[in-house]
Amino acid sequence: MVKKRNYMVTHHLKGRDIVDERVLEVMGKVLRHKFVLERYYEKAYEDHPLPISHGQTISQPYIVALMTQLLELKGG
DSSP: OHHHHHHIIIIIITTTTOOOHHHHHHHTTOOGGGGSOGGGGGGTTSSSOEEEETTEEEOOHHHHHHHHHHTTOOOO
C-alpha cells in the first residue's frame, strides 16, 4: 500500500493545489485502507469517496487534504 499512498500524494494532491508540506506528509502516512471495508482496500488511495458502513462514506483524499490545508494549522 506504500506505493499507492505515494502515488496518491504525488498525483492526486501535489498534482493539484495541495502545497502544505505537513499536509502532504501526513496524507502519505495515514493508512486509509484501515478506514474502509476490506473489499475496498485496493481502492482506498484512489481519489474518490468510498463507502465505510451504515450509508456513510470516507471523503476522497483530495477533499481531506484541501480541508486540512485550509485550516492553516500552526504548531508542531
